[in-house]
Amino acid sequence: MKVIFQGCFGAIGVAFGLSCAVGFAEGVVKIDGSSTVYPITEGAAEDFQKETGTKVTVGISGTGGGFKKFTRGETDVQNASRPILESELKAAKESGIEYIELPIAYDALTVVVNAKNDWVDTIRVSELKKIWEPAAQGKIVKWNQIRPEWPDKVIKLYGAGSDSGTFDYFTEAINGKSKASRGDYTASEDDNVLVQGVEGDKYALGYMGFAYYVAHQKRLKALAVEWDDKKGAAVRPSEQTVLTGSYNPLSRPLFLYVNLKSLEKPEVMKFVEFYLAHVETLAQEVKYIPLPSSAYEKVRDRFKKKKKGTAFAGHGDMAVPIDEILSRPLVP
Protein backbone atom coordinates (compact mmCIF):
# COMPACT_ATOMS: atom_id res chain seq x y z
CA MET A 1 0.00 0.00 0.00
CA LYS A 2 2.69 2.39 1.13
CA VAL A 3 4.72 1.72 -1.98
CA ILE A 4 1.73 2.37 -4.19
CA PHE A 5 0.95 5.68 -2.54
CA GLN A 6 4.53 6.82 -2.69
CA GLY A 7 4.73 5.69 -6.29
CA CYS A 8 1.68 7.77 -7.18
CA PHE A 9 2.92 10.91 -5.52
CA GLY A 10 6.39 10.38 -6.93
CA ALA A 11 5.17 9.87 -10.46
CA ILE A 12 3.15 13.06 -10.41
CA GLY A 13 6.04 15.05 -9.00
CA VAL A 14 8.43 13.74 -11.60
CA ALA A 15 5.89 14.28 -14.38
CA PHE A 16 5.47 17.92 -13.62
CA GLY A 17 9.09 18.51 -12.75
CA LEU A 18 10.49 17.11 -15.94
CA SER A 19 8.16 17.88 -18.72
CA CYS A 20 5.95 20.84 -18.05
CA ALA A 21 7.47 22.96 -20.76
CA VAL A 22 7.44 20.31 -23.46
CA GLY A 23 4.94 20.81 -26.23
CA PHE A 24 3.84 18.52 -29.02
CA ALA A 25 4.21 20.52 -32.15
CA GLU A 26 6.22 18.60 -34.71
CA GLY A 27 4.89 18.35 -38.27
CA VAL A 28 1.31 17.28 -37.74
CA VAL A 29 -1.53 18.29 -40.08
CA LYS A 30 -4.44 19.17 -37.79
CA ILE A 31 -7.99 18.83 -39.09
CA ASP A 32 -11.32 19.16 -37.28
CA GLY A 33 -14.98 19.91 -38.04
CA SER A 34 -18.02 18.24 -39.57
CA SER A 35 -18.73 14.59 -38.96
CA THR A 36 -20.46 14.47 -42.36
CA VAL A 37 -17.24 15.35 -44.18
CA TYR A 38 -15.21 13.13 -41.83
CA PRO A 39 -15.34 9.87 -43.85
CA ILE A 40 -13.79 11.55 -46.92
CA THR A 41 -11.10 13.31 -44.92
CA GLU A 42 -10.38 10.15 -42.97
CA GLY A 43 -9.70 8.38 -46.24
CA ALA A 44 -7.36 11.13 -47.44
CA ALA A 45 -5.55 11.22 -44.09
CA GLU A 46 -5.16 7.47 -44.04
CA ASP A 47 -3.66 7.21 -47.51
CA PHE A 48 -1.52 10.34 -47.18
CA GLN A 49 0.02 9.09 -43.96
CA LYS A 50 0.70 5.68 -45.47
CA GLU A 51 2.34 7.23 -48.49
CA THR A 52 4.41 10.01 -46.94
CA GLY A 53 4.65 9.15 -43.25
CA THR A 54 3.46 12.64 -42.31
CA LYS A 55 1.18 12.64 -39.28
CA VAL A 56 -2.41 13.74 -39.78
CA THR A 57 -5.13 14.01 -37.13
CA VAL A 58 -8.87 14.43 -37.73
CA GLY A 59 -11.48 15.35 -35.10
CA ILE A 60 -15.28 15.55 -35.23
CA SER A 61 -16.28 18.65 -33.27
CA GLY A 62 -19.06 19.43 -35.76
CA THR A 63 -18.95 22.22 -38.34
CA GLY A 64 -19.62 24.95 -35.75
CA GLY A 65 -17.24 23.56 -33.12
CA GLY A 66 -14.57 23.08 -35.76
CA PHE A 67 -14.87 26.65 -37.07
CA LYS A 68 -14.30 27.92 -33.51
CA LYS A 69 -10.93 26.20 -33.50
CA PHE A 70 -10.17 27.08 -37.11
CA THR A 71 -10.83 30.79 -36.65
CA ARG A 72 -8.54 30.75 -33.63
CA GLY A 73 -5.77 29.28 -35.74
CA GLU A 74 -5.68 25.98 -33.84
CA THR A 75 -6.32 23.79 -36.86
CA ASP A 76 -4.83 23.79 -40.36
CA VAL A 77 -7.82 22.44 -42.23
CA GLN A 78 -11.55 22.59 -41.46
CA ASN A 79 -14.21 20.10 -42.58
CA ALA A 80 -17.51 21.92 -43.17
CA SER A 81 -20.96 20.74 -44.21
CA ARG A 82 -22.06 24.37 -44.77
CA PRO A 83 -20.27 27.57 -45.79
CA ILE A 84 -18.60 29.78 -43.19
CA LEU A 85 -21.12 32.05 -41.42
CA GLU A 86 -20.94 35.76 -40.76
CA SER A 87 -20.05 35.41 -37.07
CA GLU A 88 -17.27 33.01 -37.98
CA LEU A 89 -15.97 35.38 -40.66
CA LYS A 90 -15.76 38.05 -38.00
CA ALA A 91 -13.89 35.75 -35.61
CA ALA A 92 -11.45 34.89 -38.38
CA LYS A 93 -10.84 38.54 -39.17
CA GLU A 94 -10.22 39.33 -35.50
CA SER A 95 -7.50 36.72 -35.19
CA GLY A 96 -6.08 37.51 -38.63
CA ILE A 97 -6.94 34.14 -40.17
CA GLU A 98 -7.19 34.01 -43.96
CA TYR A 99 -8.50 30.92 -45.70
CA ILE A 100 -9.20 29.18 -48.98
CA GLU A 101 -12.69 27.73 -49.53
CA LEU A 102 -12.73 24.44 -51.44
CA PRO A 103 -15.95 22.61 -52.41
CA ILE A 104 -15.09 18.91 -52.39
CA ALA A 105 -18.26 16.82 -52.83
CA TYR A 106 -22.02 16.75 -52.61
CA ASP A 107 -24.35 15.27 -50.06
CA ALA A 108 -28.03 14.80 -50.90
CA LEU A 109 -30.49 14.80 -48.04
CA THR A 110 -32.85 11.98 -48.79
CA VAL A 111 -36.51 11.77 -47.77
CA VAL A 112 -37.24 8.10 -47.09
CA VAL A 113 -40.25 5.93 -46.30
CA ASN A 114 -40.66 2.25 -45.51
CA ALA A 115 -40.18 -0.17 -48.43
CA LYS A 116 -43.76 -1.43 -47.93
CA ASN A 117 -45.20 2.04 -48.36
CA ASP A 118 -47.12 1.86 -51.67
CA TRP A 119 -49.07 5.11 -51.62
CA VAL A 120 -46.34 7.71 -51.86
CA ASP A 121 -43.59 8.01 -54.45
CA THR A 122 -43.16 11.74 -54.90
CA ILE A 123 -43.59 14.55 -52.45
CA ARG A 124 -43.81 18.29 -52.99
CA VAL A 125 -41.63 20.83 -51.24
CA SER A 126 -44.75 22.49 -49.79
CA GLU A 127 -45.89 19.14 -48.40
CA LEU A 128 -42.54 18.60 -46.73
CA LYS A 129 -42.89 22.05 -45.23
CA LYS A 130 -46.41 21.24 -44.06
CA ILE A 131 -45.04 18.16 -42.28
CA TRP A 132 -41.92 19.67 -40.76
CA GLU A 133 -42.62 23.35 -40.04
CA PRO A 134 -42.89 24.40 -36.37
CA ALA A 135 -46.63 25.05 -36.75
CA ALA A 136 -47.20 21.38 -37.63
CA GLN A 137 -46.32 20.31 -34.11
CA GLY A 138 -49.20 18.27 -32.67
CA LYS A 139 -51.45 19.19 -35.63
CA ILE A 140 -50.20 17.27 -38.66
CA VAL A 141 -50.28 13.75 -37.28
CA LYS A 142 -51.91 11.64 -40.00
CA TRP A 143 -50.98 10.84 -43.59
CA ASN A 144 -54.32 11.98 -45.00
CA GLN A 145 -53.84 15.45 -43.55
CA ILE A 146 -51.03 15.96 -46.05
CA ARG A 147 -52.82 14.58 -49.11
CA PRO A 148 -56.42 13.43 -48.74
CA GLU A 149 -55.92 10.25 -50.76
CA TRP A 150 -53.21 9.00 -48.40
CA PRO A 151 -54.23 6.59 -45.61
CA ASP A 152 -55.94 7.66 -42.41
CA LYS A 153 -52.99 6.48 -40.34
CA VAL A 154 -50.66 8.18 -37.86
CA ILE A 155 -47.43 9.32 -39.54
CA LYS A 156 -44.26 8.51 -37.60
CA LEU A 157 -41.53 11.07 -38.19
CA TYR A 158 -37.78 10.52 -37.97
CA GLY A 159 -35.27 13.33 -38.48
CA ALA A 160 -31.89 14.75 -37.58
CA GLY A 161 -31.08 15.92 -34.06
CA SER A 162 -30.69 19.65 -33.50
CA ASP A 163 -26.88 19.51 -33.12
CA SER A 164 -26.24 18.23 -36.60
CA GLY A 165 -25.51 20.17 -39.77
CA THR A 166 -28.09 17.98 -41.48
CA PHE A 167 -30.77 19.49 -39.25
CA ASP A 168 -29.55 23.04 -39.97
CA TYR A 169 -29.59 22.43 -43.67
CA PHE A 170 -32.91 20.56 -43.93
CA THR A 171 -34.76 23.18 -41.88
CA GLU A 172 -33.18 25.99 -43.90
CA ALA A 173 -34.05 24.35 -47.22
CA ILE A 174 -37.59 23.24 -46.37
CA ASN A 175 -38.86 25.59 -43.66
CA GLY A 176 -36.93 28.61 -44.86
CA LYS A 177 -35.15 29.17 -41.56
CA SER A 178 -32.24 27.30 -40.07
CA LYS A 179 -33.17 25.33 -36.92
CA ALA A 180 -36.92 26.07 -37.29
CA SER A 181 -38.61 22.69 -37.00
CA ARG A 182 -41.39 20.88 -35.23
CA GLY A 183 -40.10 19.12 -32.15
CA ASP A 184 -42.41 16.14 -31.78
CA TYR A 185 -40.52 13.60 -33.88
CA THR A 186 -37.89 10.98 -33.19
CA ALA A 187 -34.64 12.93 -33.46
CA SER A 188 -31.16 11.50 -33.55
CA GLU A 189 -27.70 12.74 -34.45
CA ASP A 190 -27.03 9.16 -35.43
CA ASP A 191 -28.56 8.44 -38.84
CA ASN A 192 -28.49 4.69 -38.19
CA VAL A 193 -31.16 5.20 -35.54
CA LEU A 194 -33.32 6.90 -38.17
CA VAL A 195 -32.68 4.09 -40.65
CA GLN A 196 -33.84 1.51 -38.12
CA GLY A 197 -36.91 3.54 -37.25
CA VAL A 198 -38.10 3.90 -40.83
CA GLU A 199 -37.20 0.30 -41.69
CA GLY A 200 -39.39 -1.00 -38.91
CA ASP A 201 -42.54 1.08 -39.45
CA LYS A 202 -44.77 1.01 -42.51
CA TYR A 203 -46.18 4.47 -41.72
CA ALA A 204 -42.85 6.20 -41.09
CA LEU A 205 -41.23 9.09 -42.94
CA GLY A 206 -37.77 10.48 -42.30
CA TYR A 207 -34.79 12.32 -43.78
CA MET A 208 -31.11 11.40 -43.70
CA GLY A 209 -27.82 11.72 -45.56
CA PHE A 210 -27.65 10.03 -48.98
CA ALA A 211 -24.88 7.65 -47.88
CA TYR A 212 -27.14 6.14 -45.22
CA TYR A 213 -29.91 5.60 -47.72
CA VAL A 214 -27.51 3.93 -50.16
CA ALA A 215 -26.28 1.54 -47.47
CA HIS A 216 -29.85 0.41 -46.69
CA GLN A 217 -31.65 0.95 -49.99
CA LYS A 218 -33.17 -2.53 -50.07
CA ARG A 219 -35.26 -1.77 -47.03
CA LEU A 220 -35.95 1.93 -47.61
CA LYS A 221 -37.62 3.87 -50.38
CA ALA A 222 -36.30 7.29 -51.37
CA LEU A 223 -38.95 9.78 -52.43
CA ALA A 224 -38.68 12.00 -55.45
CA VAL A 225 -39.03 15.67 -54.55
CA GLU A 226 -40.83 18.19 -56.73
CA TRP A 227 -41.31 21.94 -56.60
CA ASP A 228 -44.95 23.01 -56.49
CA ASP A 229 -44.62 25.18 -59.57
CA LYS A 230 -42.97 22.42 -61.62
CA LYS A 231 -45.60 19.66 -61.48
CA GLY A 232 -44.53 16.37 -62.97
CA ALA A 233 -40.85 17.23 -62.66
CA ALA A 234 -40.19 15.26 -59.49
CA VAL A 235 -36.55 14.39 -59.00
CA ARG A 236 -35.14 11.42 -57.13
CA PRO A 237 -31.73 11.82 -55.47
CA SER A 238 -28.94 10.29 -57.50
CA GLU A 239 -25.47 11.21 -58.63
CA GLN A 240 -26.71 12.81 -61.84
CA THR A 241 -29.60 14.77 -60.42
CA VAL A 242 -27.41 16.21 -57.69
CA LEU A 243 -24.60 17.24 -60.00
CA THR A 244 -26.84 19.00 -62.49
CA GLY A 245 -28.47 20.83 -59.62
CA SER A 246 -31.88 19.39 -60.48
CA TYR A 247 -32.22 17.58 -57.15
CA ASN A 248 -32.96 20.65 -55.15
CA PRO A 249 -33.47 22.08 -52.67
CA LEU A 250 -32.13 19.07 -50.77
CA SER A 251 -28.59 18.70 -52.11
CA ARG A 252 -25.73 20.53 -50.46
CA PRO A 253 -22.03 20.95 -51.17
CA LEU A 254 -19.41 19.93 -48.60
CA PHE A 255 -16.33 22.06 -48.07
CA LEU A 256 -12.76 22.08 -46.96
CA TYR A 257 -11.38 25.33 -45.52
CA VAL A 258 -7.61 25.71 -45.47
CA ASN A 259 -5.78 28.19 -43.29
CA LEU A 260 -3.61 30.24 -45.65
CA LYS A 261 -0.86 30.59 -43.08
CA SER A 262 -0.71 26.84 -42.53
CA LEU A 263 0.30 26.47 -46.17
CA GLU A 264 3.72 27.77 -45.19
CA LYS A 265 4.18 24.36 -43.62
CA PRO A 266 5.15 22.03 -46.48
CA GLU A 267 3.27 19.07 -44.97
CA VAL A 268 -0.06 20.94 -45.01
CA MET A 269 0.53 22.07 -48.61
CA LYS A 270 1.30 18.51 -49.66
CA PHE A 271 -1.68 17.11 -47.79
CA VAL A 272 -4.22 19.42 -49.44
CA GLU A 273 -2.69 18.76 -52.86
CA PHE A 274 -2.98 15.03 -52.17
CA TYR A 275 -6.55 15.46 -50.95
CA LEU A 276 -7.65 17.33 -54.08
CA ALA A 277 -5.93 14.80 -56.33
CA HIS A 278 -7.79 11.87 -54.77
CA VAL A 279 -11.05 13.32 -53.49
CA GLU A 280 -13.08 12.13 -56.48
CA THR A 281 -12.45 8.44 -55.84
CA LEU A 282 -12.50 8.87 -52.06
CA ALA A 283 -15.93 10.49 -52.14
CA GLN A 284 -17.31 7.66 -54.25
CA GLU A 285 -15.80 5.07 -51.96
CA VAL A 286 -17.64 6.43 -48.92
CA LYS A 287 -20.90 6.87 -50.94
CA TYR A 288 -20.83 10.61 -51.35
CA ILE A 289 -21.41 12.30 -54.67
CA PRO A 290 -18.23 13.69 -56.23
CA LEU A 291 -18.24 16.96 -58.17
CA PRO A 292 -17.84 16.76 -61.96
CA SER A 293 -14.22 16.46 -63.06
CA SER A 294 -14.29 19.94 -64.60
CA ALA A 295 -15.32 21.38 -61.22
CA TYR A 296 -12.43 19.62 -59.49
CA GLU A 297 -10.09 21.23 -61.97
CA LYS A 298 -11.40 24.65 -61.01
CA VAL A 299 -11.09 23.78 -57.31
CA ARG A 300 -7.49 22.66 -57.80
CA ASP A 301 -6.77 25.81 -59.73
CA ARG A 302 -8.27 27.92 -56.94
CA PHE A 303 -6.01 26.19 -54.45
CA LYS A 304 -2.93 26.49 -56.63
CA LYS A 305 -3.45 30.24 -56.99
CA LYS A 306 -4.31 30.52 -53.30
CA LYS A 307 -7.48 32.48 -53.98
CA LYS A 308 -8.77 33.35 -50.56
CA GLY A 309 -12.29 34.17 -49.38
CA THR A 310 -15.77 32.65 -49.52
CA ALA A 311 -18.37 32.58 -52.29
CA PHE A 312 -21.23 32.82 -49.81
CA ALA A 313 -20.46 36.09 -48.00
CA GLY A 314 -21.53 34.59 -44.68
CA HIS A 315 -24.91 33.28 -45.86
CA GLY A 316 -25.95 29.68 -46.11
CA ASP A 317 -27.81 29.59 -49.45
CA MET A 318 -26.43 26.35 -50.76
CA ALA A 319 -28.96 24.94 -53.20
CA VAL A 320 -27.01 26.31 -56.15
CA PRO A 321 -25.32 24.38 -58.96
CA ILE A 322 -21.63 23.79 -58.48
CA ASP A 323 -20.66 25.88 -61.50
CA GLU A 324 -22.32 28.89 -59.99
CA ILE A 325 -20.57 28.37 -56.67
CA LEU A 326 -17.23 28.20 -58.43
CA SER A 327 -17.78 31.22 -60.64
CA ARG A 328 -19.02 33.60 -57.94
CA PRO A 329 -16.61 36.30 -56.80
CA LEU A 330 -14.83 35.55 -53.55
CA VAL A 331 -15.05 37.91 -50.60
CA PRO A 332 -12.71 37.70 -47.64
Added chain:
Amino acid sequence: MRPDLFHALQAKRASRRRSIDQWFRRLGLFLTLTTLGILGILLLNLAMNGLARIDWNFLSSFPSRRAGEAGVLSAWVGTLLLMMVTAGAAIPFGLAAGIYLEEYAPKNRWTDFVEINIANLAGVPSILYGLMALGLFVYQFQFGQSVLAGGLALACLVLPIVIVATREALRTIPSSIREAAFALGATRWQAVWHHLLPYSTGGIATGVILAMSRAIGESAPLITIGALTFIAFLPPAPWVDHVPFVSFDWLFSPFTALPIQMFNWVSRPGEEFQANAAAAGLILMVITLSMNAAAILLRRRAQRNITW
Protein backbone atom coordinates in the same frame (compact mmCIF):
# COMPACT_ATOMS: atom_id res chain seq x y z
CA MET B 1 -55.03 -14.84 27.97
CA ARG B 2 -55.12 -18.63 27.81
CA PRO B 3 -51.70 -20.09 27.21
CA ASP B 4 -52.80 -22.26 24.27
CA LEU B 5 -54.34 -19.27 22.51
CA PHE B 6 -51.19 -17.25 23.15
CA HIS B 7 -49.04 -19.94 21.61
CA ALA B 8 -51.31 -20.28 18.62
CA LEU B 9 -51.13 -16.54 18.02
CA GLN B 10 -47.39 -16.54 18.35
CA ALA B 11 -47.03 -19.42 15.94
CA LYS B 12 -49.20 -17.60 13.44
CA ARG B 13 -47.12 -14.45 13.72
CA ALA B 14 -43.94 -16.41 13.38
CA SER B 15 -45.11 -18.17 10.26
CA ARG B 16 -46.14 -14.82 8.77
CA ARG B 17 -42.78 -13.32 9.52
CA ARG B 18 -41.09 -16.32 7.99
CA SER B 19 -43.18 -16.12 4.88
CA ILE B 20 -42.27 -12.42 4.45
CA ASP B 21 -38.66 -13.43 4.85
CA GLN B 22 -39.08 -16.10 2.19
CA TRP B 23 -40.80 -13.70 -0.14
CA PHE B 24 -38.04 -11.19 0.17
CA ARG B 25 -35.48 -13.89 -0.48
CA ARG B 26 -37.28 -14.83 -3.70
CA LEU B 27 -37.70 -11.22 -4.77
CA GLY B 28 -34.02 -10.51 -4.12
CA LEU B 29 -32.96 -13.60 -6.04
CA PHE B 30 -35.24 -12.69 -8.93
CA LEU B 31 -33.94 -9.12 -9.15
CA THR B 32 -30.32 -10.25 -8.91
CA LEU B 33 -30.84 -12.76 -11.71
CA THR B 34 -32.61 -10.13 -13.81
CA THR B 35 -29.67 -7.76 -13.45
CA LEU B 36 -27.20 -10.50 -14.30
CA GLY B 37 -29.42 -11.57 -17.19
CA ILE B 38 -29.43 -8.08 -18.68
CA LEU B 39 -25.65 -7.92 -18.40
CA GLY B 40 -25.43 -11.39 -19.96
CA ILE B 41 -27.67 -10.44 -22.89
CA LEU B 42 -25.64 -7.27 -23.42
CA LEU B 43 -22.38 -9.19 -23.46
CA LEU B 44 -23.82 -11.90 -25.67
CA ASN B 45 -25.11 -9.32 -28.14
CA LEU B 46 -21.72 -7.57 -28.24
CA ALA B 47 -19.94 -10.90 -28.61
CA MET B 48 -22.22 -12.11 -31.41
CA ASN B 49 -21.75 -8.91 -33.36
CA GLY B 50 -18.14 -8.22 -32.60
CA LEU B 51 -16.24 -11.36 -31.65
CA ALA B 52 -15.57 -12.33 -35.24
CA ARG B 53 -13.85 -8.97 -35.83
CA ILE B 54 -11.36 -9.29 -32.99
CA ASP B 55 -7.99 -10.56 -34.06
CA TRP B 56 -4.42 -9.41 -33.88
CA ASN B 57 -4.94 -7.10 -36.87
CA PHE B 58 -7.87 -5.34 -35.21
CA LEU B 59 -5.75 -4.67 -32.14
CA SER B 60 -2.68 -3.55 -34.08
CA SER B 61 -4.21 -1.40 -36.86
CA PHE B 62 -5.09 2.25 -36.98
CA PRO B 63 -8.54 3.58 -37.99
CA SER B 64 -9.43 3.28 -41.67
CA ARG B 65 -12.29 4.16 -43.99
CA ARG B 66 -12.42 0.48 -44.96
CA ALA B 67 -14.25 -1.26 -42.15
CA GLY B 68 -12.35 -4.51 -42.68
CA GLU B 69 -8.96 -2.85 -42.28
CA ALA B 70 -9.85 -0.54 -39.43
CA GLY B 71 -8.43 -1.23 -36.02
CA VAL B 72 -8.28 0.16 -32.52
CA LEU B 73 -4.55 0.47 -31.84
CA SER B 74 -4.53 4.22 -31.23
CA ALA B 75 -7.80 3.91 -29.31
CA TRP B 76 -6.82 1.28 -26.78
CA VAL B 77 -3.39 2.81 -26.21
CA GLY B 78 -5.12 6.18 -25.72
CA THR B 79 -7.59 4.70 -23.26
CA LEU B 80 -4.82 3.06 -21.22
CA LEU B 81 -2.76 6.27 -21.09
CA LEU B 82 -5.84 8.30 -20.13
CA MET B 83 -6.58 5.88 -17.31
CA MET B 84 -3.00 6.22 -16.04
CA VAL B 85 -3.33 9.99 -15.88
CA THR B 86 -6.81 9.80 -14.38
CA ALA B 87 -5.77 7.33 -11.69
CA GLY B 88 -2.56 9.24 -11.03
CA ALA B 89 -4.52 12.43 -10.37
CA ALA B 90 -7.85 11.23 -8.95
CA ILE B 91 -6.50 8.72 -6.41
CA PRO B 92 -4.04 10.94 -4.49
CA PHE B 93 -6.26 14.04 -4.63
CA GLY B 94 -9.40 12.08 -3.73
CA LEU B 95 -7.70 10.23 -0.90
CA ALA B 96 -6.17 13.40 0.52
CA ALA B 97 -9.47 15.27 0.36
CA GLY B 98 -11.36 12.34 1.87
CA ILE B 99 -8.88 11.92 4.71
CA TYR B 100 -8.85 15.63 5.45
CA LEU B 101 -12.64 15.95 5.49
CA GLU B 102 -13.16 12.83 7.60
CA GLU B 103 -10.23 12.95 10.04
CA TYR B 104 -8.93 16.52 10.21
CA ALA B 105 -11.62 19.02 9.31
CA PRO B 106 -13.77 20.42 12.13
CA LYS B 107 -17.46 19.63 11.84
CA ASN B 108 -19.18 22.94 11.19
CA ARG B 109 -21.42 24.64 8.65
CA TRP B 110 -18.57 25.23 6.27
CA THR B 111 -17.60 21.56 6.08
CA ASP B 112 -21.27 20.58 5.80
CA PHE B 113 -21.50 22.91 2.83
CA VAL B 114 -18.41 21.37 1.24
CA GLU B 115 -19.76 17.88 1.88
CA ILE B 116 -23.10 18.57 0.22
CA ASN B 117 -21.37 20.11 -2.77
CA ILE B 118 -19.07 17.17 -3.25
CA ALA B 119 -22.08 14.85 -3.24
CA ASN B 120 -23.76 17.13 -5.79
CA LEU B 121 -20.66 17.21 -7.99
CA ALA B 122 -20.95 13.45 -8.43
CA GLY B 123 -24.23 14.07 -10.26
CA VAL B 124 -23.09 16.82 -12.64
CA PRO B 125 -23.36 15.77 -16.33
CA SER B 126 -20.00 14.77 -17.70
CA ILE B 127 -20.08 17.23 -20.59
CA LEU B 128 -19.82 20.10 -18.10
CA TYR B 129 -16.54 18.67 -16.88
CA GLY B 130 -15.49 18.65 -20.51
CA LEU B 131 -16.31 22.34 -20.88
CA MET B 132 -14.48 23.18 -17.68
CA ALA B 133 -11.45 21.19 -18.79
CA LEU B 134 -11.51 22.92 -22.20
CA GLY B 135 -11.31 26.34 -20.54
CA LEU B 136 -8.95 25.44 -17.72
CA PHE B 137 -6.58 22.72 -18.89
CA VAL B 138 -6.60 23.18 -22.66
CA TYR B 139 -6.50 26.99 -22.86
CA GLN B 140 -5.55 28.41 -19.44
CA PHE B 141 -2.81 25.92 -18.59
CA GLN B 142 -1.95 25.45 -22.27
CA PHE B 143 -1.92 21.66 -22.07
CA GLY B 144 -3.55 21.58 -25.51
CA GLN B 145 -5.80 18.78 -26.71
CA SER B 146 -3.56 16.25 -25.03
CA VAL B 147 -3.62 13.04 -23.03
CA LEU B 148 -2.87 15.15 -19.96
CA ALA B 149 -5.88 17.44 -20.44
CA GLY B 150 -8.16 14.48 -21.18
CA GLY B 151 -6.95 12.47 -18.20
CA LEU B 152 -7.33 15.44 -15.86
CA ALA B 153 -10.85 16.12 -17.17
CA LEU B 154 -11.82 12.53 -16.37
CA ALA B 155 -10.05 12.81 -13.01
CA CYS B 156 -12.21 15.82 -12.09
CA LEU B 157 -15.26 13.86 -13.19
CA VAL B 158 -14.55 10.93 -10.86
CA LEU B 159 -12.91 12.82 -8.01
CA PRO B 160 -16.19 13.11 -6.02
CA ILE B 161 -16.68 9.33 -6.22
CA VAL B 162 -13.20 8.71 -4.80
CA ILE B 163 -13.69 11.30 -2.05
CA VAL B 164 -17.06 9.93 -0.97
CA ALA B 165 -15.80 6.33 -1.05
CA THR B 166 -12.74 7.26 1.02
CA ARG B 167 -14.87 8.98 3.62
CA GLU B 168 -17.32 6.10 3.82
CA ALA B 169 -14.47 3.62 4.20
CA LEU B 170 -12.84 5.65 6.99
CA ARG B 171 -16.17 6.02 8.74
CA THR B 172 -16.64 2.26 9.07
CA ILE B 173 -13.48 1.92 11.19
CA PRO B 174 -14.43 1.76 14.87
CA SER B 175 -13.35 4.88 16.73
CA SER B 176 -11.68 2.64 19.31
CA ILE B 177 -8.86 2.17 16.80
CA ARG B 178 -8.28 5.93 16.59
CA GLU B 179 -8.55 6.32 20.35
CA ALA B 180 -6.09 3.48 20.92
CA ALA B 181 -3.60 5.11 18.58
CA PHE B 182 -3.99 8.53 20.21
CA ALA B 183 -3.70 6.96 23.66
CA LEU B 184 -0.31 5.61 22.69
CA GLY B 185 0.79 9.06 21.63
CA ALA B 186 0.36 8.72 17.87
CA THR B 187 -0.23 11.89 15.89
CA ARG B 188 -3.28 12.09 13.68
CA TRP B 189 -1.09 11.44 10.64
CA GLN B 190 0.42 8.34 12.26
CA ALA B 191 -3.06 7.05 13.10
CA VAL B 192 -4.15 7.62 9.53
CA TRP B 193 -1.08 6.23 7.84
CA HIS B 194 -0.46 3.18 10.05
CA HIS B 195 -3.99 2.18 10.94
CA LEU B 196 -6.93 3.88 9.27
CA LEU B 197 -5.71 3.76 5.67
CA PRO B 198 -4.60 0.12 5.69
CA TYR B 199 -7.88 -0.92 7.31
CA SER B 200 -10.03 0.97 4.86
CA THR B 201 -8.21 -0.20 1.73
CA GLY B 202 -11.11 -2.45 0.77
CA GLY B 203 -13.69 0.34 0.71
CA ILE B 204 -11.34 2.78 -0.97
CA ALA B 205 -10.36 0.27 -3.64
CA THR B 206 -14.03 -0.39 -4.38
CA GLY B 207 -14.60 3.34 -4.80
CA VAL B 208 -11.60 3.63 -7.08
CA ILE B 209 -12.84 0.71 -9.19
CA LEU B 210 -16.22 2.38 -9.59
CA ALA B 211 -14.58 5.69 -10.44
CA MET B 212 -12.27 4.20 -13.06
CA SER B 213 -15.07 2.15 -14.58
CA ARG B 214 -17.09 5.31 -15.03
CA ALA B 215 -14.17 7.25 -16.48
CA ILE B 216 -13.20 4.61 -19.02
CA GLY B 217 -16.58 4.68 -20.75
CA GLU B 218 -16.88 8.45 -21.09
CA SER B 219 -16.72 10.05 -24.50
CA ALA B 220 -18.58 13.36 -24.13
CA PRO B 221 -15.95 15.27 -22.09
CA LEU B 222 -13.16 13.95 -24.31
CA ILE B 223 -14.89 15.08 -27.49
CA THR B 224 -15.52 18.46 -25.86
CA ILE B 225 -11.87 19.06 -25.11
CA GLY B 226 -11.07 18.06 -28.68
CA ALA B 227 -9.94 14.46 -28.60
CA LEU B 228 -9.49 13.20 -32.12
CA THR B 229 -11.23 10.53 -34.08
CA PHE B 230 -8.68 9.75 -36.72
CA ILE B 231 -5.16 9.44 -35.43
CA ALA B 232 -2.85 6.92 -36.98
CA PHE B 233 0.20 7.28 -34.78
CA LEU B 234 0.95 6.51 -31.16
CA PRO B 235 2.09 8.95 -28.48
CA PRO B 236 5.86 8.93 -27.93
CA ALA B 237 7.14 6.10 -25.76
CA PRO B 238 7.52 6.81 -22.02
CA TRP B 239 11.13 5.65 -22.08
CA VAL B 240 14.12 7.02 -23.99
CA ASP B 241 17.71 5.88 -24.42
CA HIS B 242 19.33 8.91 -22.81
CA VAL B 243 19.28 10.47 -19.34
CA PRO B 244 16.83 10.58 -17.51
CA PHE B 245 15.55 7.53 -19.45
CA VAL B 246 11.93 8.43 -18.88
CA SER B 247 10.02 10.84 -21.05
CA PHE B 248 6.70 12.53 -20.41
CA ASP B 249 6.16 13.79 -23.95
CA TRP B 250 3.28 11.33 -24.26
CA LEU B 251 1.33 13.46 -21.80
CA PHE B 252 1.20 16.23 -24.38
CA SER B 253 0.41 14.05 -27.35
CA PRO B 254 -2.95 14.19 -29.18
CA PHE B 255 -5.04 11.07 -28.64
CA THR B 256 -8.23 9.14 -29.24
CA ALA B 257 -10.01 6.64 -26.99
CA LEU B 258 -12.14 3.53 -27.36
CA PRO B 259 -15.53 5.15 -26.59
CA ILE B 260 -14.85 7.86 -29.21
CA GLN B 261 -13.95 5.29 -31.82
CA MET B 262 -17.11 3.32 -30.99
CA PHE B 263 -19.22 6.46 -31.17
CA ASN B 264 -17.84 7.22 -34.60
CA TRP B 265 -18.32 3.69 -35.93
CA VAL B 266 -21.84 3.33 -34.59
CA SER B 267 -22.88 6.42 -36.53
CA ARG B 268 -21.33 5.33 -39.84
CA PRO B 269 -23.49 3.96 -42.66
CA GLY B 270 -23.25 0.24 -43.36
CA GLU B 271 -23.24 -2.96 -41.30
CA GLU B 272 -19.48 -3.56 -41.28
CA PHE B 273 -18.76 -0.57 -39.09
CA GLN B 274 -21.39 -1.75 -36.60
CA ALA B 275 -19.39 -4.96 -36.14
CA ASN B 276 -16.29 -2.85 -35.53
CA ALA B 277 -18.14 -0.86 -32.87
CA ALA B 278 -19.25 -4.04 -31.11
CA ALA B 279 -15.70 -5.40 -31.22
CA ALA B 280 -14.34 -2.16 -29.75
CA GLY B 281 -17.03 -2.44 -27.06
CA LEU B 282 -15.85 -5.94 -26.18
CA ILE B 283 -12.27 -4.72 -25.85
CA LEU B 284 -13.43 -1.90 -23.61
CA MET B 285 -15.24 -4.45 -21.44
CA VAL B 286 -12.14 -6.63 -21.24
CA ILE B 287 -9.98 -3.66 -20.19
CA THR B 288 -12.54 -2.61 -17.56
CA LEU B 289 -12.91 -6.14 -16.19
CA SER B 290 -9.16 -6.72 -16.00
CA MET B 291 -8.68 -3.36 -14.29
CA ASN B 292 -11.30 -4.38 -11.75
CA ALA B 293 -9.76 -7.81 -11.29
CA ALA B 294 -6.38 -6.22 -10.63
CA ALA B 295 -7.90 -3.89 -8.06
CA ILE B 296 -9.70 -6.75 -6.31
CA LEU B 297 -6.48 -8.74 -6.20
CA LEU B 298 -4.65 -5.76 -4.75
CA ARG B 299 -7.38 -5.33 -2.16
CA ARG B 300 -7.14 -9.00 -1.13
CA ARG B 301 -3.40 -8.71 -0.64
CA ALA B 302 -3.70 -5.54 1.38
CA GLN B 303 -6.33 -7.04 3.64
CA ARG B 304 -4.47 -10.26 4.27
CA ASN B 305 -2.14 -8.72 6.82
CA ILE B 306 -4.82 -6.99 8.84
CA THR B 307 -5.71 -8.36 12.26
CA TRP B 308 -7.73 -6.36 14.69
